Amino acid sequence: MSSQPAEQSIPEDPERDTLVADYLRQHPQFFLRHPDVLIAMQVPHLSGDAVSLIEQQVRILRKQLESERHRLAHLIARAREYEALSTRLHGLVLQLILVKDPAHLCHLIKDGLRHEFHAEGVTLKLFQVPETDDEPADPLTAAFRDFVDREHALCGPLDEEKGFMLFGSLGVSVKTAALIPIRADGQSGVLAIGSADPERFHPDMGTELLDRLGEVVSHKLRAVPLDPSQHF
DSSP: OOOSSSOOOOOOOHHHHHHHHHHHHHHHHHHHHHHHHHHOOOOOOOTHHHHHHOHHHHHHHHHHHHHHHHHHHHHHHHHHHHHHHHHHHHHHOOOOOOOOHHHHHHHHHHHHHHHHOOOOOEEEEOOOOOOOOTTTOOHHHHHTTGGGOSSEEEEEEOOOOHHHHGGGGTOOOOOOOEEEEETTHHHEEEEEESSSSTTTSTTTSHHHHHHHHHHHHHHHHHHHHOOGGOOO
């Protein structure tokens, strides 16, 4: 017995069927020009409900093709999103280049990144990294001691403790974040972009744009240094 769901029946229309049949007879190359139509066709087997091996293979190939179409559509959407974000960040970087005032710099980084990434919170934490393991460190420095040695940004879920350290003062709930290493003169730190969406930032995201952003911000902080009261 066939386990395939019943196809929705289409009312017979002899006139329409004749037109379609005549068209296909007059254009025998139609399915060569439109293989997608051929793939979508359901041709009944002469033996009734029995399913031949070839038919089963065709069904499997159809499912694989549909899956690849969805995957391609997803990749195209991601590429367009990446291109749009790259363009917007380029505009933000041009503004950063011109900033000479620390307060304006903080405002531009915080509000600009929150807007461009559709994020719930953006925070910049700079701290002195102890030169030796024996030198005491504050909790924030200790929590991110390993991170400041990273070469690339880190994306993904954020544990509750680090989330509170970074975003607790903002009063926002953050599930995922992009953490960007910052290196200014005599200081290291983290530029964090947080989102309440658990799918917004994930570990397999590319970090090229974030890494470049970190380099720009680090360079700008060397030219326009912030005092501790201006960290956000």
